[in-house]
Amino acid sequence: MTLDAMDWVWTRAKSRGNARLVLLAVADATTGPDATVRMGTAEFMRRLNVSRSTARAAVDAALASAELVEDEPAKGSRATKYVIPGAVGYVRGRGPESGPIAPQTTGPRSGPLTATGPKSRPTTGPESGPAEETPDTLFGAEIRPSMGPDFGPHHSPIEGVSEGVRERGREVAVIPEFARPLVDQITAAQIYPAWTLAPAEWVIVHALIKRSGDNMLASAAVQAAQRARNGVAHARYFLRAWQALPPAPAPGTVPAAAPARSNVVPFPGAAGGVGRVAQSADYLAQALAAMEAQQ
Numbered sequence: 001m002t003l004d005a006m007d008w009v010w011t012r013a014k015s016r017g018n019a020r021l022v023l024l025a026v027a028d029a030t031t032g033p034d035a036t037v038r039m040g041t042a043e044f045m046r047r048l049n050v051s052r053s054t055a056r057a058a059v060d061a062a063l064a065s066a067e068l069v070e071d072e073p074a075k076g077s078r079a080t081k082y083v084i085p086g087a088v089g090y091v092r093g094r095g096p097e098s099g100p101i102a103p104q105t106t107g108p109r110s111g112p113l114t115a116t117g118p119k120s121r122p123t124t125g126p127e128s129g130p131a132e133e134t135p136d137t138l139f140g141a142e143i144r145p146s147m148g149p150d151f152g153p154h155h156s157p158i159e160g161v162s163e164g165v166r167e168r169g170r171e172v173a174v175i176p177e178f179a180r181p182l183v184d185q186i187t188a189a190q191i192y193p194a195w196t197l198a199p200a201e202w203v204i205v206h207a208l209i210k211r212s213g214d215n216m217l218a219s220a221a222v223q224a225a226q227r228a229r230n231g232v233a234h235a236r237y238f239l240r241a242w243q244a245l246p247p248a249p250a251p252g253t254v255p256a257a258a259p260a261r262s263n264v265v266p267f268p269g270a271a272g273g274v275g276r277v278a279q280s281a282d283y284l285a286q287a288l289a290a291m292e293a294q295q
Helices: 002-012 017-029 041-048 052-064 135-139 141-147 177-188 199-212 214-227 235-243 276-294
Strands: 036-038 069-072 081-083 165-167 170-172
Touching: 002 017, 017 041, 017 052, 041 052, 069 199, 177 199, 177 214, 199 214, 199 235, 214 235
Parallel strands: none
Antiparallel strands: 036 081, 069 081, 165 170
């Protein structure tokens, strides 16, 4: 929901300045757990109260941070569809006033039961103090499933997406079906990075596949791996290069033809005027004529 997405931006996002304002604008406009919204430049200008160039630069900065992803490009009258991957399925923590009240154990008519036994002590007082805050109590138990395998099973918004299965302390990559063609092309090129991506990163990969296509992403990954001096150990290395790729061309687009090259070297001065060789011949003819006239 909107409040959950905005809470993620306030508490988890690393972006600063106008890029952070763009994330807040997108989060404020979301209506579901998928953290997506369609928004054009004019809407960003209105929400940020800035010029067109400033709004575009702010959106580009948010996209460069990878905390905002273009899920579908603009087409016709439809604005661009954006997604905040980190906020997908995120549920904000609930404080003591907003969360459900824990039931109290009470006796028949006497109110809450007190602890008994030789080692019992009151739950409040100068020795006990307030309960110590831990990450679980700060953020609430509701977000535990979305924080990875260490905090219990994860239910991804995209079917088949998993951060990996822990097997005796090791992570085993689980490739979602939508990424299988891409991973197969990279593997066929004898490039073997680790594919233990986080769920939010798989969301980014899914959006990039829909935008640029498997073939373009695979070619860019192979080129990036060839340029890497020490090789590529993890597929996370490819994300920044993939985000810089353009959208796939529309079906039926004709490739631009390269200008034809000629193997004929133009004669000096052929484009206009007299060449140097011709001038030298004229000078020689004039000199010979002068010598004959003197004789």
